Amino acid sequence: MAAEKPAPVRVLYCGVCGLPAEYCEFGPDFERCKPWLRAHAPGVYPDELIASSSSGGGGGGDKDVDKVGERLQGVGISDGSTSSAAGDASASKPEEVKRLPGGKVKKKDKQEVVIEKIVRNKRKCVTVVKGLELFGVKLSDASKKLGKKFATGASVVKGPTEKEQIDVQGDISYDIVEFITDTWPDVPESAIFFIEDGRKVPAA
Numbered sequence: 487m488a489a490e491k492p493a494p495v496r497v498l499y500c501g502v503c504g505l506p507a508e509y510c511e512f513g514p515d516f517e518r519c520k521p522w523l524r525a526h527a528p529g530v531y532p533d534e535l536i537a538s539s540s541s542g543g544g545g546g547g548d549k550d551v552d553k554v555g556e557r558l559q560g561v562g563i564s565d566g567s568t569s570s571a572a573g574d575a576s577a578s579k580p581e582e583v584k585r586l587p588g589g590k591v592k593k594k595d596k597q598e599v600v601i602e603k604i605v606r607n608k609r610k611c612v613t614v615v616k617g618l619e620l621f622g623v624k625l626s627d628a629s630k631k632l633g634k635k636f637a638t639g640a641s642v643v644k645g646p647t648e649k650e651q652i653d654v655q656g657d658i659s660y661d662i663v664e665f666i667t668d669t670w671p672d673v674p675e676s677a678i679f680f681i682e683d684g685r686k687v688p689a690a
Contacts, residue, residue, distance in 0.1 A: 498527055511535075595620055599666065599673060601689070602681035603659045613659050615652040616645065618666075621673045625650055628670075632658075635665055663689045 497506050500522060503513040507527040510519040520536045528536075599617040606612060618628050625642045629652050633640035639655040654662075659680060667675050678689040 498530075501526065597621060597677060599678045600681060600686065601659050601662060601678065603657055611655075611657045613654045613657060613662065614645070615654065615662065615666075616649070618652070618670070618673070619650065621670060621677075623670050623673070625652060628652060631669060632662070632665070636661070 499505065500507050500510050500513070500519050502519045502522045503510060503515065505513045507523060507530045510516055510523060511531070513519065523531060523536045595617075597617070597620045599615065599621070602614045602616075604612045604614055615628075615632070619625055629640045629642050632652060632654050636654065636656065636658050638658070641653055642650055643653050645651045663675060663678055666673055666678065675690045676688070679686045680689055681687075
């Protein structure tokens with residue numbers, strides 16, 4: 487007996503900006519989308535977000551966006567926040583937290599440097615260094631210093647996750663730790679890790 491095929495998911499697209507309705511707030515003109523959302527997708531956003539803006543200017547819309555942003559992030563709004571000025575509301579919004587579609591919060595990257603040795607074409611070895619930028623290190627400068635120190639090629643490239651990393655030609659994985667801690671004192675040895683057999687192993 488053949489298994490039942492799951493029903494396809496129907497996506498409701500906004501008639502104004504063309505994005506899925508739940509992504510309208512990230513679109514180019516959320517204000518123009520609000521009347522359409524009230525009429526066709528009333529359950530996607532809280533009523534106070536897609537309610538008509540007051541005639542007193544754009545400040546009210548910004549305040550609504552801030553309120554919903556805090557609500558989606560799970561941050562409670564204090565009783566006194568409704569009476570505070572728009573400047574206070576914008577100042578209280580955490581800058582380091584990025585909100586993803588659907589209200590999920592993107593966690594700040596953990597400060598650590600990960601070093602991995604990759605063998606390509608069975609002979610060519612590359613040492614990959616990730617995470618130096620989290621300690622305020624400029625990757626282009628670090629690439630030049632690594633290349634000069636180890637007399638080899640080093641370049642800044644985008645890794646599989648679209649984050650920038652440094653590729654250094656050759657196996658320098660164990661010599662590189664001392665060089666990193668000496669060159670950039672803000673990077674402690676306890677924050678440096680190796681990838682061995684698919685596992686993350688502390689260098690210290």
